[in-house]
Amino acid sequence: MTPRVQRKQREHEARRQEILSAAESLFSKHGFFKTSMADIAINAQFAMGTLYRFFKNKEDMYISLVESKVEELERLVKKHIAGESTACHKIAAFIRIKLDYADRNRDFFRIYVSEWSGFEWTVKSAFGERVWKLYMAQVDLVAELVQEGIQNGEFRDVASRDVAFALHGMLNSTMYIWILQCPPTGSLVEKAHLIQNIFLQGIAKSQRDVKAGHSAI
Amino acid sequence: MTPRVQRKQREHEARRQEILSAAESLFSKHGFFKTSMADIAINAQFAMGTLYRFFKNKEDMYISLVESKVEELERLVKKHIAGESTACHKIAAFIRIKLDYADRNRDFFRIYVSEWSGFEWTVKSAFGERVWKLYMAQVDLVAELVQEGIQNGEFRDVASRDVAFALHGMLNSTMYIWILQCPPTGSLVEKAHLIQNIFLQGIAKSQRDVKAGHSAI
DNA sequence: CCTTAAAATGAATAAACATTCTATCTTCTT
DNA sequence: AAGAAGATAGAATGTTTATTCATTTTAAGG
Known part of the structure; x- marks a missing residue:
């Protein structure tokens, strides 16, 4: 060439x-x-x-946009996680990276959050499929980390996939309110500690079981 | 008359x-x-x-739909929470009711979840404002429960509003994957225990602090 | 049974908008 | 510098679709 x-x-x-x-x-x-x-x-x-x-058309443009950013995020996440030792630290890193990336890509994440839990038509369309797979890859990544943590005794025996989804939900909603603020107050990464604490303590090996869940409906 | x-x-x-x-x-x-x-x-x-x-028009129809259902859910939630004693039990009830309601209103919740983190235009429009207020009322309700729990020593001292958002995120994403499954496998309420455990243990007074959050970025 | 008001109809309207097409302009090659 | 090849322009096209409105149907009251 x-x-x-x-x-x-x-x-x-x-x-x-x-x-x-x-x-x-x-x-x-x-x-x-x-x-x-x-x-x-x-x-x-x-x-x-x-x-x-x-x-090719409007949809192609949209999907290209989402895809390239999600791929970039994925690369970042993988790179940073590789440097951590325990599952705990890896998940903490994941949370930090994602919030930090959202911090620096506010416009994109406004799209991302809508996209994530929004567009039925996207999930169905051929293009949407591509983006959907990237999302799922991220969920699976977290699920594997959780699994790893269960195996070496960091976490109790939870359903890793469900728990991974729960974490994504927490992150999304946290990003969402931050995005809606205009102008944004403070940085988003500041919330990382809170999410890390809730989540990691939430799935940690517990001393006493939480009993509230057992009351009748 | x-x-x-x-x-x-x-x-x-x-x-x-x-x-x-x-x-x-x-x-x-x-x-x-x-x-x-x-x-x-x-x-x-x-x-x-x-x-x-x-x-009046298409948007009015849409908002009326969302509004009526969200109001119904709000009534249900308030009714059931009144019967519980501790903040812990109240939040557990909240989680249960919401998942149960989603279970029985699958079509609506498909809309609800899209709506929640989706439509910028809705939040902006005069109608959307109405729905938005109802969402916020729900978040605030949870935030108050958390606050209550902090005051009487059930939970540690967390930012109640942020934590309330996190819970909503967990619920939304959990509902979301369930909604995407067709046909749905099992019932959604089954997931209630998992969310209750993660969340309540996550904000409970902790014996040891979770240290993972403190590694450098 | 007839009148009248309200309710329902669905074809017509008009605006919006993705996509295409051809004319025009750049840039490169020789 | 001429002309070929490719890139850009933006007006025109055709489709889709929310909303309206003149007309018909239904039902109530006298």
């Missing part, structure tokens, strides 16, 4: 990113359906037709 | 419910934007024009 072609590709990629960046901002503000291609074109400073040279 | 008029009102209300019921089923399957008024009309066995005698 000639240097000339390389530069072409770089420039193409740069333009693509500019479009995605404009789209991110708009999707995050108005959601998928309330954002029009015309809006995106204006914001990205391209003509409408041009957008279609970069993305 | 004459008996005649009363019957009229009853019938009107019944028709309204039929429309809402059709709408619920469709919104839950396809989401707000992918459900057309024509679809709803056909499913409810009314003409399109008729829908507008019951609801």
